[in-house]
Amino acid sequence: xxxxxxxxxxxxxxxxxxxxxxxxxxxxxxxxxxxxxxxxxxxxxxxxxxxxxxxxxxxxxxxxxxxxxxxxxxxxxxxxxxxxxxxxxxxxxxxxxxxxxxxxxxxxxxxxxxxxxxxxxxxxxxxxxxxxxxxxxxxxxxxxxxxxxxxxxxxxxxxxxxxxxxxxxxxxxxxxxxxxxxxxxxxxxxxxxxxxxxxxxxxxxxxxxxxxxxxxxxxxxxxxxxxxxxxxxxxxxxxxxxxxxxxxxxxxxxxxxxxxxxxxxxxxxxxxxxxxxxxxxxxxxxxxxxxxxxxxxxxxxxxxxxxxxxxxxxxxxxx
Amino acid sequence: xxxxxxxxxxxxxxxxxxxxxxxxxxxxxxxxxxxxxxxxxxxxxxxxxxxxxxxxxxxxxxxxxxxxxxxxxxxxxxxxxxxxxxxxxxxxxxxxxxxxxxxxxxxxxxxxxxxxxxxxxxxxxxxxxxxxxxxxxxxxxxxxxxxxxxxxxxxxxxxxxxxxxxxxxxxxxxxxxxxxxxxxxxxxxxxxxxxxxxxxxxxxxxxxxxxxxxxxxxxxxxxxxxxxxxxxxxxxxxxxxxxxxxxxxxxxxxxxxxxxxxxxxxxxxxxxxxxxxxxxxxxxxxxxxxxxxxxxxxxxxxxxxxxxxxxxxxxxxxx
Numbered sequence: 001x002x003x004x005x006x007x008x009x010x011x012x013x014x015x016x017x018x019x020x021x022x023x024x025x026x027x028x029x030x031x032x033x034x035x036x037x038x039x040x041x042x043x044x045x046x047x048x049x050x051x052x053x054x055x056x057x058x059x060x061x062x063x064x065x066x067x068x069x070x071x072x073x074x075x076x077x078x079x080x081x082x083x084x085x086x087x088x089x090x091x092x093x094x095x096x097x098x099x100x101x102x103x104x105x106x107x108x109x110x111x112x113x114x115x116x117x118x119x120x121x122x123x124x125x126x127x128x129x130x131x132x133x134x135x136x137x138x139x140x141x142x143x144x145x146x147x148x149x150x151x152x153x154x155x156x157x158x159x160x161x162x163x164x165x166x167x168x169x170x171x172x173x174x175x176x177x178x179x180x181x182x183x184x185x186x187x188x189x190x191x192x193x194x195x196x197x198x199x200x201x202x203x204x205x206x207x208x209x210x211x212x213x214x215x216x217x218x219x220x221x222x223x224x225x226x227x228x229x230x231x232x233x234x235x236x237x238x239x240x241x242x243x244x245x246x247x248x249x250x251x252x253x254x255x256x257x258x259x260x261x262x263x264x265x266x267x268x269x270x271x272x273x274x275x276x277x278x279x280x281x282x283x284x285x286x287x288x289x290x291x292x293x294x295x296x297x298x299x300x301x302x303x304x305x306x307x308x309x310x311x312x313x314x315x316x317x318x319x
Numbered sequence: 320x321x322x323x324x325x326x327x328x329x330x331x332x333x334x335x336x337x338x339x340x341x342x343x344x345x346x347x348x349x350x351x352x353x354x355x356x357x358x359x360x361x362x363x364x365x366x367x368x369x370x371x372x373x374x375x376x377x378x379x380x381x382x383x384x385x386x387x388x389x390x391x392x393x394x395x396x397x398x399x400x401x402x403x404x405x406x407x408x409x410x411x412x413x414x415x416x417x418x419x420x421x422x423x424x425x426x427x428x429x430x431x432x433x434x435x436x437x438x439x440x441x442x443x444x445x446x447x448x449x450x451x452x453x454x455x456x457x458x459x460x461x462x463x464x465x466x467x468x469x470x471x472x473x474x475x476x477x478x479x480x481x482x483x484x485x486x487x488x489x490x491x492x493x494x495x496x497x498x499x500x501x502x503x504x505x506x507x508x509x510x511x512x513x514x515x516x517x518x519x520x521x522x523x524x525x526x527x528x529x530x531x532x533x534x535x536x537x538x539x540x541x542x543x544x545x546x547x548x549x550x551x552x553x554x555x556x557x558x559x560x561x562x563x564x565x566x567x568x569x570x571x572x573x574x575x576x577x578x579x580x581x582x583x584x585x586x587x588x589x590x591x592x593x594x595x596x597x598x599x600x601x602x603x604x605x606x607x608x609x610x611x612x613x614x615x616x617x618x619x620x621x622x623x624x625x626x627x628x629x630x631x632x633x634x635x636x637x638x
Contacts, residue, residue, distance in 0.1 A: 029363075030445070034636050035351050044348075051636060079604070079619045079630045086633050117636050126349070285398070295634040300398045311398045312631065314405050315614040317353050317370060317436050 033124030034117060036296035037319045040287065041235020043094050043215065044319070046125055049295040050089040050106030050147070051115030058085035063252070063259045064267060071252070078251035087249070089115055089143055090297040092242050092289050093122075094233060096213050099133040103231060103242050104291060105147030108156070118147055119156075130158040136212060137164050138221075138244030138291070139228040140172045140192050141185075141263065148195045155198040162196070163212060166205040167220070168227025177226075182265060221246050221277060223270030224263070230277060240287045240298075246274050248292045250310035254278060257307045278308050287313065352443030353436060355615035356638045359606065360554020362413050362534065363638070365444055368614040369408040369425035369466070370434030377404035382571070382578045383586060390571070397570035406568070408434055408462055409616040411561050411608050412441075413552060415532050418452040422550060422561050423610060424466030427475070437466055438475075449477040455531060456483050457540075457563030457610070458547040459491045459511050460504075460582065467514045474517040481515070482531060485524040486539070487546025496545075501584060540565050540596060542589030543582070549596060559606045559617075565593050567611045569629035573597060576626045597627050606632065 034049035058075060059068040059082055075082050092103040109116020119129060135157055137145060148162070149155055171177050172192040181188070196203060206212065208220035208229070221230040224245045231242040247253040248261050257274045260267030281288050282301040289298045290310070299312040353368035377394060378387040378401055394401050411422040428435025438448060454476055456464060467481070468474055490496050491511040500507070515522060525531065527539035527548070540549040543564045550561040566572040567580050576593045579586030600607050601620040608617045609629070618631040 029638070031356050031636050031638050032354050032444070033351055034634070037350050049634065049636060052633075077621065079621055088633070114637070121636075125351070294631070302396065302398060312613070314371075314407070315353070315368065317350050317368060317440075318433070319348070319350050 034121040034295060035125035036298070036315070037125075038287075038298065038313065038316070039238075039319060040233050040240045041215070041238040043096060043233055043235060043240075045233070045240065045289075045298075046093040046095075046127075047289060047296045047298055048091045048093065048118060048121045048125060048127075049297075050091060050118040050121075052086050052088040053112050053115060053143070055085040055087055056083065058082065062262050064262055064264075065258075065260045066256070074252055074255060078255075080249075080251060085249070086294075087292055088294055088297065089118075090289065090291055090293065090295050091118055091147075093125075093127060093132075094216065094242075096216070099213060100127070100131065101134045101136060101212065101216065102132045102157075102160070103136050104138055104144040104244065105135060105156070107143050108147035108150065110146050110151055111143060115143075129156050132157050132160045134212065135160045135162045136206075136218075136231060137162065137168070138230065138242070139165070139168055139225040140188055141225065141245070142188065142191050144244075144291070145191065145195045149198060153194065153198065157199075160202070162199045162203045163206050164196075164203060165218065165220075165227040165229035166207050167222065168225060168229065169205050171226040185263070185265065219277070221273045223266050223268075223273045224261070225265050228270075228273075238287075239284065240289065241277060241281055243277065243281075243288050243290045245291055246270075246277050247290060250290065250293055250308070254301070254308040254310055255304070279303075282308060353440040353614060354444035355617070355634070356444075357606075357617065357632065357635070358557075358638060359552050359559045360534070360557040362415060362552055362554060362559075364552070364559065364608075364617075365412040365414075365446075366608060366615045366617055367410045367412065367437060367440045367444060367446075368616075369410060369437040369440075371405050371407040372431050372434060372462070374404040374406055375402065377401065381581050383581055383583075384577075384579045385575070393571055393574060397574075399568075399570060404568070405613075406611055407613055407616065408437075409608065409610055409612065409614050410437055410466075412444075412446060412451075413535065413561075415535070418532060419446070419450065420453045420455060420531065420535065421451045421476075421479070422455050423457055423463040423563065424454060424475070426462050427466035427469065429465050429470055430461060434462075448475050451476050451479045453531065454479045454481045455525075455537075455550060456481065456487070457549065457561070458484070458487055458544040459507055460544065460564070461507065461510045463563075463610070464510065464514045468517060472513065472517065476518075479521070481518045481522045482525050483515075483522060484537065484539075484546040484548035485526050486541065487544060487548065488524050490545040504582070504584065538596070540592045542585050542587075542592045543580070544584050547589075547592075557606075558603065559608065560596060560600055562596065562600075562607050562609050564610055565589075565596050566609060569609065569612055569627070573620070573627040573629055574623070598622075601627060 059072045094101045106118035107115040210218045217232045219230045233240040264270035302309045356365045378391045413420045425437035426434040529537045538549045552559040583589035621628045
C-alpha cells in the first residue's frame with residue numbers, strides 16, 4: 001500500500017474538519033484501527049479490513065437470476081442504498097502458536113481508491129507482512145490475490161509459503177479454459193500469472209481435505225470459481241469456517257442462496273455449495289468469517305425463511 | 320478505572336497464550352481499542368465501550384411480562400445463549416467543533432469485573448476525561464452515572480458541566496418517591512446523592528426539547544425511568560438519536576417492544592416511548608445509538624413483524 005493511498009483514506013478525510021477546529025479543542029480524529037481478535041480454542045484469529053469497493057446500481061447485473069425489483073426489495077429491507085452497494089474486503093490471520101497463517105491478501109491498494117488498508121491495519125494489529133509464515137488463498141479473483149505483490153511486482157510476503165487450492169491452480173493456469181470462463185473474468189488468467197510469479201519456488205498446491213496444520217483443513221467449496229476453497233479451523237468443540245466468497249454480502253446472498261452473484265463462475269454450483277456450507281455452520285453453530293461480510297465480519301448463521309441470516313458475534317475487549 | 324481492572328480485562332486474559340508462544344513468534348495479542356467514529360453532518364461522533372455485564376438465566380425475571388419459554392425462543396432465534404445474557408455498555412461522545420459532549424459515563428469500573436474500560440478506550444480515542452466540556456445524562460441508573468466519580472468520590476471530569484434531565488433530577492432527589500419506586504431500584508436514590516455530589520456547582524437541569532448546543536436537543540423518553548431522556552443530533556438531512564435505555568438489547572426489546580425490561584420503572588410507558596422513538600427512527604431512516612446495543616452500537620432501524628430490527632451500520636475506516 002502506498003503512502004498516497006493511506007493519505008487518501010485517513011489523513012485527507014479528516015483534514016476539512018481539523019482545519020475548522022478551534023486551536024484549543026481536542027483533536028481526536030483517527031478511526032480505530034481495522035482489526036478484531038477472537039479465539040477459536042487454542043487458535044488466535046484476527047480479522048483485518050482492507051477497505052471496500054462500491055458497486056453502483058446493484059439492482060442491475062449484480063444478481064444474474066433475479067429481477068431488479070426483487071433485488072431492490074431485498075436491499076431496501078436491509079437498509080442498503082439501492083444506488084451503491086458497499087462490498088467490504090476482510091482478510092483473516094490465524095495464529096496457531098507455531099505459525100501465522102494468512103487467508104487471502106486483499107487488493108494491495110491497486111484496485112480501487114477505497115481499499116488498500118490491509119498493511120496499515122496489519123501493522124496496527126502487530127503483524128509484519130515479512131513474518132507471515134503461510135498465505136492460503138481461497139480463490140484467484142483479483143481482490144484476493146493482488147495483495148501478494150506490489151505495483152512493481154515485488155513479493156509482499158518475504159518468507160511465506162503460499163498455499164493454493166489444486167483445482168483453482170489447474171483452472172487458472174491453463175489458458176485452454178478461457179473459452180469456458182465467463183468473458184468478464186478472463187482477465188483473471190493474467191492476474192494469476194503476474195501475482196504468483198515471485199512465489200513459484202515456495203508455492204504449494206493443496207487438495208480438498210488437506211490439513212494445513214493440526215486443526216486447519218481445506219474444504220472444497222467450488223462454484224464461485226472452479227477451485228474455490230473454504231478453510232475449517234477446529235479445536236475441541238470450537239470451530240470456525242473461513243468462507244471466502246461462498247457468499248457475497250449476507251443480506252442478499254444468504255437471504256436468497258439460490259441467487260447467483262455476477263462473479264460466480266458456475267452459479268448453480270455456487271448456490272449448492274453456499275447452502276451446504278452455511279447450512280452446516282447453522283446446524284453446528286460454528287463461527288464463520290465471510291470475506292465480503294461487513295467488518296469485523298465474524299459471527300454465526302441462523303436459518304431464516306428460505307435461506308439464512310448472519311448474526312454478528314458480540315464485540316469483546318477481552319480476547 | 321483502576322489498574323487492577325485494566326489488568327483483569329486485557330493483560331491477564333492474554334497471558335496464558337503468551338506464555339505458550341514460541342520466543343520467535345509474533346506476539347500480537349492486544350484487542351483493537353474499543354472506539355468507533357462516524358459523522359453526522361458537521362458533528363463527529365465516537366462510540367466507546369465500557370465493557371459489559373453478564374446476566375445469568377435471562378429467561379427468568381429479565382422480561383417481566385413474558386413467559387420464560389417465549390423469552391427462550393427469542394434468545395435462541397438471536398443465537399444469544401439462554402444461560403448468559405451479555406449486556407454491553409456504550410458511551411457516546413459528540414464533538415461539535417466547539418465543545419466535546421459526552422453522553423452517560425459508564426460504570427467507572429466499580430460495578431462488575433467485565434466493565435470499566437471506558438477511560439482506557441477514551442484515551443485510545445484521543446479523549447482526556449479532564450477536557451470533556453459537557454456530560455449529559457440520559458437517566459440515573461448506576462451503570463450510567465457511576466463513572467462520574469472515582470471509588471474515592473473524586474470527580475472524573477475536572478471541568479465538565481453536567482446536564483441532567485429535570486424530571487429525572489426531580490424524581491431521584493426526592494426520597495418521598497421511594498415508595499413509588501420498584502424496591503430493587505431504591506438504591507438509586509443513594510447512588511444519585513453520591514455520584515452528583517462533587518458536581519453540584521456545575522450541574523444544570525434540562526427540560527424536554529432543550530437545545531444543549533445548536534443541533535443537539537433533549538427528547539423526553541420517559542418510562543424506563545421517570546425522567547429518562549434521549550438526545551437528538553441533527554445537521555441538514557442527517558440525524559442521530561442517542562437512545563440511552565429506550566431499549567435494552569435490540570434482539571429482544573426491539574423485536575417485542577411491548578415486553579417490559581426488569582429495570583423499566585414504568586413498563587407500559589417505556590414500551591410506548593420505545594415504539595414512538597424507534598418508530599420515528601425507522602420512518603426517517605435516522606441513525607441510532609443504543610447504550611446496551613452491541614458495540615459499536617450504531618445503525619439503523621427497520622420495522623419487522625410486530626416490532627423492529629436493528630441494522631448495524633457498515634464499519635468504515637474513512638470517517
